[in-house]
Amino acid sequence: MEQEIAIGAIEERAELPLxxxxxxxxxxxxHKRLGLMYISGGLLFFVVAGLQxxxxxxxxxxxxxxxxxxxVFNRLLTMHGTAMVFLVGMPILTGFFNxxxxxxxxxxxxxxxRLNAFGxxxxxxxxxxxxxxxxxxxxxxxxxxxxxxxxxxxxxxxERAFSRGNSTDYWILSIFLTSVGSTATAINLVATIxxxxxxxxxxNKMPVLVWLTLVVAFLMLVALPPLSAAQAMLxxxxxxxxxxxxxxxxxxxxxxxxxxxxxxxxxxxVLVVPAxxxxxxxxxxxxxxxxxxxxxxxxxxxxIGFISLSVWAHHMFSVGMTPAGNAFFATSTMLVGVPxxxxxxxxxxxxxxxxxxxxxxxxxxxxxxxxxxxxxxxxIMLAVAPFDWQLTDTYFVVAHFxxxxxxxxxxxxxxxxxxxxxxxxxxxxxxxxxxxHFWLFLIGFHMTFDTLHFAGIHGMPRRIYTxxxxxxxxxxxxxxxxxxxxxxxxxxxxxxxVIRSLVNGQEAGPDPWDAxxxxxxxxxxxxxxxxxxxxxxRSRRPLWDLKHPEDPDWLYE
Amino acid sequence: xxxxxxxxxxPSTEPWTLPRRGRVGVLxxxxxxSAFFSIFVxxxxxxxxxxxxxxxxxxxxxxxxxNTICLLSSSLTIVLAVRALRLDKIGTxxxxxxxxxxxxxxxxxxxxMEWYRLIYHRxxxxxxxxxxxxxxxxxxxHALHVTxxxxxxxxVMLLTLGKHVTRRYAEQVEVLSWYWHFVDAVWVVxxxxxxxxxx
Numbered sequence: 205m206e207q208e209i210a211i212g213a214i215e216e217r218a219e220l221p222l223x224x225x226x227x228x229x230x231x232x233x234x235h236k237r238l239g240l241m242y243i244s245g246g247l248l249f250f251v252v253a254g255l256q257x258x259x260x261x262x263x264x265x266x267x268x269x270x271x272x273x274x275x276v277f278n279r280l281l282t283m284h285g286t287a288m289v290f291l292v293g294m295p296i297l298t299g300f301f302n303x304x305x306x307x308x309x310x311x312x313x314x315x316x317x318r319l320n321a322f323g324x325x326x327x328x329x330x331x332x333x334x335x336x337x338x339x340x341x342x343x344x345x346x347x348x349x350x351x352x353x354x355x356x357x358x359x360x361x362x363e364r365a366f367s368r369g370n371s372t373d374y375w376i377l378s379i380f381l382t383s384v385g386s387t388a389t390a391i392n393l394v395a396t397i398x399x400x401x402x403x404x405x406x407x408n409k410m411p412v413l414v415w416l417t418l419v420v421a422f423l424m425l426v427a428l429p430p431l432s433a434a435q436a437m438l439x440x441x442x443x444x445x446x447x448x449x450x451x452x453x454x455x456x457x458x459x460x461x462x463x464x465x466x467x468x469x470x471x472x473x474v475l476v477v478p479a480x481x482x483x484x485x486x487x488x489x490x491x492x493x494x495x496x497x498x499x500x501x502x503x504x505x506x507x508i509g510f511i512s513l514s515v516w517a518h519h520m521f522s523v524g525m526t527p528a529g530n531a532f533f534a535t536s537t538m539l540v541g542v543p544x545x546x547x548x549x550x551x552x553x554x555x556x557x558x559x560x561x562x563x564x565x566x567x568x569x570x571x572x573x574x575x576x577x578x579x580x581x582x583x584i585m586l587a588v589a590p591f592d593w594q595l596t597d598t599y600f601v602v603a604h605f606x607x608x609x610x611x612x613x614x615x616x617x618x619x620x621x622x623x624x625x626x627x628x629x630x631x632x633x634x635x636x637x638x639x640x641h642f643w644l645f646l647i648g649f650h651m652t653f654d655t656l657h658f659a660g661i662h663g664m665p666r667r668i669y670t671x672x673x674x675x676x677x678x679x680x681x682x683x684x685x686x687x688x689x690x691x692x693x694x695x696x697x698x699x700x701x702v703i704r705s706l707v708n709g710q711e712a713g714p715d716p717w718d719a720x721x722x723x724x725x726x727x728x729x730x731x732x733x734x735x736x737x738x739x740x741x742r743s744r745r746p747l748w749d750l751k752h753p754e755d756p757d758w759l760y761e
Numbered sequence: 762x763x764x765x766x767x768x769x770x771x772p773s774t775e776p777w778t779l780p781r782r783g784r785v786g787v788l789x790x791x792x793x794x795s796a797f798f799s800i801f802v803x804x805x806x807x808x809x810x811x812x813x814x815x816x817x818x819x820x821x822x823x824x825x826x827x828n829t830i831c832l833l834s835s836s837l838t839i840v841l842a843v844r845a846l847r848l849d850k851i852g853t854x855x856x857x858x859x860x861x862x863x864x865x866x867x868x869x870x871x872x873x874m875e876w877y878r879l880i881y882h883r884x885x886x887x888x889x890x891x892x893x894x895x896x897x898x899x900x901x902x903h904a905l906h907v908t909x910x911x912x913x914x915x916x917v918m919l920l921t922l923g924k925h926v927t928r929r930y931a932e933q934v935e936v937l938s939w940y941w942h943f944v945d946a947v948w949v950v951x952x953x954x955x956x957x958x959x960x
Contacts, residue, residue, distance in 0.1 A: 315782040391789040399782040425789055429797035437804065440898060445888035448804060448898075454813045454891050463800060 233317035234732055235302050238324050240628060242299025245328055246292050252335070253287035254695065256280045258688050261652070265685035267673040277669035278352035283334070285355030286375065288609070289471065290382045291331045296617055297478040298323075298389050301417045303628065305393060307723035307730060308411050310402025310739040315395035323388035330381030337374035351375035354667065356468060357438075359449030359460035364442050373442065376435045383428045390424035393417055402722075403740040409761070411721045411744065412495060415502045416481035419509040420474055426513065427470035434463035458523055465516035473512040476608060477505060479576075479616035480547060483569050486623050487551050489719045490566035491558030494757070497550045498744065504543035504550075511540045521592040530589040537587035541580060548577055563717075564638035568619035571646055575611030579604060582657070597667075600660025603653045610649055618645070618698070625702075626716045630728040631709030637701040645694035651687025655680045720745035783936045791943045794906070798947055801902055802954055805895040809959050812890040821883050822896075824956040828871035829948065832907075835864035836945045839938045849928040855921050861941075862918055865911040872904050896955060903951050906944050913937055 220228070229237060260280050263271045272280065302320065306313055314320045337350045351371045353362050362372045397418050401410070438460075440446035447453035449460045488495045495501060517525060517533040525533075551573055560566065582604040586592050595601060618641070626632050659680035664671065671677055715724040722739055723730070724747055743749055743757035842857035876897075879885045887897045917934060920926050926934070 316786065387793050391786055391793070394789045395782045395786040398785045399779050401779060403777045421789075422792075425793040426796045429793055430800045433797050433800035437801075437898065440887065440894070446894040446898065447888070447891050448894060454808075454811050455894075456807070459804065459807060463804075466800075 233313070233321045235306050235314045235317065235320060236628070236730060236732075236734075238320050239299045239301075239303030241324060242295045242302060242327070245331065246294075246296035246299060249287050249291040249331060250296070251695070253284050253292055254692065256284040256287075258692050260284065261685040261688035263669060264671075264681050266682070267671050267675075267678055269670055272669070274669045275352065278354075278667075279350040281667060282351045282354055282375070286334065286351065286379065287331075289355065289475070290379055291334065293475045293609070293613065294382065294386055295327055295331075297420070297475065298386060300478065300482070300620055300624070301393055301420070302389070304624070304723060305396055305414055305417055306400065307726070307734055308414050308721050309397065309400060309405055310722050310735060310741065311396065311400035312733050312735070314392050315399055316392050319388050320392050323385040323392070326385035326388070327382045330378045330385060333374060333381065334378035337371055337378075340370070340374065356464050357460075358464075359438070359457045360451050360455075362438060362442075362460075363450055373439070376439055376442075380432055380435050383432050386424055387428050390421040390428075393421040394425070397421075402738055405741050408499075409741060409744050412484035412498065412501055413481040413721075416477050416484065416505050419505050420477045420481075423470050423474050423477070423509055423512065427467050427474065430463050431467035431471075434460060434467070437463075458520075461520050461523065462517070465519045468519065469516040470512050472605075472608065473508060475613050476576075477508065479572065479613045480505065482616045482620040482623070483551060483572055485721065486565045486569050486619055487554050487573075489623075489717050490561045490563060490569070491555045492561070493554055493558040494745065495550070496553035496556075500546060501550050504546040507543040508540060508547075511536060511543070515540060518587055518592070521589045522596045534587050534589050538584060541584050541587075544580055548573065548580075563622075564633070564635060564642060565619045565623040565717075567639070567642045568615045568622065571642070572612050572615040572619065575607055575615065575649075579607035579611055582607065595660060597665055598660035599656045599664045599666060602666055603656035603660060606653050606656070611653065615645075618642075621698075623717065624723075625705070626712030627723055627728050627730070629706060629709070630712050631705045632712050632716060633701050633705045633709065637697055637704070641694050641697040641701065644697060645691055648687045648690030648692075648694060651690065652684045653687075655683045655687070659684070715747070720747040722746055725750070781932060783932060784939070787936045787939050791940070794943065795947075798902065798950070801895075801899045802950060805899050805954055805959065808891045808895050812892045814890050816883060816885055816889070816892075818892055818896070818955075818960045821879060821885055822956060822960055824952070824960075825871055825875060828868050829952055831864045831871070832868045832945055832948050835861045835868075836942050838864065839941050843931065843935050843938050846926070846928060846931045846934055851921070851926070854926070855918075858914070858918055858921060862911065862914050865907060865914060869904065869907055869911065872900065872907075899951060900955065903944070903947055906947065910937075910941050910944050914941070 229241065232238065259272065260277070263269055263277060302314070305311075335350075349371060351357075351374060353367060353372055353375065357372070357375060360366060397410070397414055407415075437446070437448040441448050441450060441455075447455045449455050449457055451457055484495055484501060515533060515537045517529060518537045521530060521533070582600070586595065586601065586604060622633055622638055659677055662676055662680070664677050664680075671681075712728045714727050716728075717724070722735075722741070725739065726735055739746065741749075743761050745757045749756040749758060838857045838861045842854050842861060845851075845853035845857060885893050887893055914937070917926060917937065
């Protein structure tokens with residue numbers, strides 16, 4: 205280890221002036237810096253879109269409330285949804301992959317470093333374009349401000365006749381740009397994983413996170429183009445007078461729904477499989493056990509990737525498909541539950557009998573496990589077409605997918621932040637503040653989204669900007685709104701924690717968690733070239749082999 | 762202590778070969794482009810026969826046979842070019858490469874003529890009806906890809922004339938040729954969809 209510390213010392217260059225350091229970040233092609241910029245950018249938009257969500261909840265806290273006008277509410281709704289998917293989920297997850305994959309496979313960088321930088325800047329400017337719509341979409345027409353057509357922008361509401369001004373164009377172009385950026389990143393990740401693994405790291409010896417990255421990258425390659433293609437068609441409709449979704453010329457509004465959800469459902473897995481990936485790295489380390497059923501875990505993830513491409517129309521049961529169509533999509537949706545259930549059992553199997561350390565990353569992972577299971581169960585309920593007819597477009601659906609997006613994905617993003625922050629910065633996050641963050645967020649989350657299930661069952665529709673008193677919805681909504689504020693407070697605790705640690709955090713050292721994958725062999729933060737000597741591995745836990753030469757893993761794998 | 766030695770108590774002497782990043786990268790690009798095209802093809806097939814007004818495909822379209830022959834044979838000529846480059850026969854390479862470029866140009870010119878005829882003589886524009894909407898977008902999307910491929914072929918041609926292209930770059934040129942094969946394969950699908958099934 206002495207040599208690695210010496211390498212770290214060489215890295216510390218003389219302090220450059222601020223402008224020069226910022227310039228370094230702008231022109232960088234280093235996967236670690238790009239990864240950190242993705243994550244920081246994503247967290248910034250997380251705060252913005254989160255504040256929009258809090259505003260929505262405050263508007264809905266009381267019946268017949270008038271905090272914001274209906275038009276503003278529609279914009280809040282659209283921007284919150286669009287931003288959370290494309291400006292928060294995607295960049296944070298690709299940021300982690302960018303940062304971790306080359307380190308975990310013992311490479312010096314991604315396969316195409318400049319393409320990587322290109323993808324990031326495309327994403328950033330696409331993201332800024334979406335929020336610029338608040339200023340820019342007034343444009344020449346004076347009609348509209350930010351997009352207000354909902355995050356899935358159903359036709360023909362988005363056609364020129366119904367959506368005047370430029371707001372929908374901002375939605376189209378900004379998401380198109382970020383999607384192209386994400387596609388570039390996906391190509392890069394696939395090439396990196398196939399072509400840059402260090403000696404000895406066969407596919408069967410890659411960390412689970414790297415395997416799941418591969419699944420996500422393939423899903424992105426296949427699932428993002430349908431959205432981009434549909435957006436291109438919509439743009440042709442709006443600007444050249446084409447008729448793709450123009451119902452008056454024989455065009456089909458349902459076709460847009462198909463195209464959107466062919467993208468939209470795999471996108472859910474693009475976002476949640478990274479959460480699985482973080483869980484599969486964090487849970488074993490904090491249970492002090494090797495992951496239970498590595499091959500089955502990988503096979504289940506690949507199966508999820510394939511099945512998720514054939515379930516999209518379960519978002520469309522209420523449009524009136526044929527019985528055969530309903531039956532097919534209901535069955536395929538339930539089928540996804542099988543590999544997903546396998547994964548949950550494998551994580552439980554990993555924890556079972558382990559020497560569990562209840563540190564903050566593990567707490568968030570346990571929350572994830574519990575909440576993701578409930579999200580899966582309500583998902584199976586909604587897969588039953590008649591049940592869906594009853595509850596589609598109610599708050600039950602909202603509660604269900606927020607259980608996935610927050611209960612599973614955001615919880616695992618927090619876990620990943622606590623787990624890898626020491627690697628990226630060399631400083632530990634405070635355990636005490638982390639506990640506050642976890643408990644506040646957990647309580648706030650359950651106050652909001654447990655109750656919203658019941659509001660939905662009681663018939664509260666999605667997307668309404670207010671509701672009348674005396675319909676039995678007041679208590680649910682008030683509790684949900686208080687929960688939203690608690691979650692916001694929890695995020696403030698995280699921000700304080702991060703700033704305090706950056707200024708004055710405890711030194712982390714190269715391997716603070718006594719972990720097993722390659723990123724922990726190098727210094728924290730790693731040098732620009734990652735590894736001074738190219739690593740060579742013989743098992744899935746190279747650091748275990750290093751620390752326990754008397755009982756290495758490769759004897760048994 | 763050296764990480765490499767420590768991580769592997771008995772360093773293996775087996776050769777460690779991995780696929781080349783350019784090849785994997787272009788295959789991934791082809792996969793994602795295929796997904797993009799398939800949506801446009803799906804829209805085309807979905808809207809066959811759904812136009813509310815004419816002109817209809819059988820009134821105005823005739824299969825562009827010569828164009829198709831040119832484009833498909835360009836896949837053959839590019840293979841011959843890459844093979845020549847691998848053997849370091851720069852002259853032969855330049856010849857076949859130029860032929861590929863000319864065939865691509867012919868295809869684009871043919872598409873341009875077809876569009877000119879449709880727009881100026883038959884009055885068919887993208888806003889005429891659903892057939893025109895889907896026809897111009899699908900064929901146009903493909904023509905856009907041919908244009909991009911042709912520009913890249915042109916760049917390599919110029920580099921060849923500047924004597925920069927040698928056997929060293931055979932792999933890069935081959936990767937470009939894979940993209941070109943993809944564009945040709947897409948044309949087979951577009952041709953069948955638009956001129957055979959859709960007519």
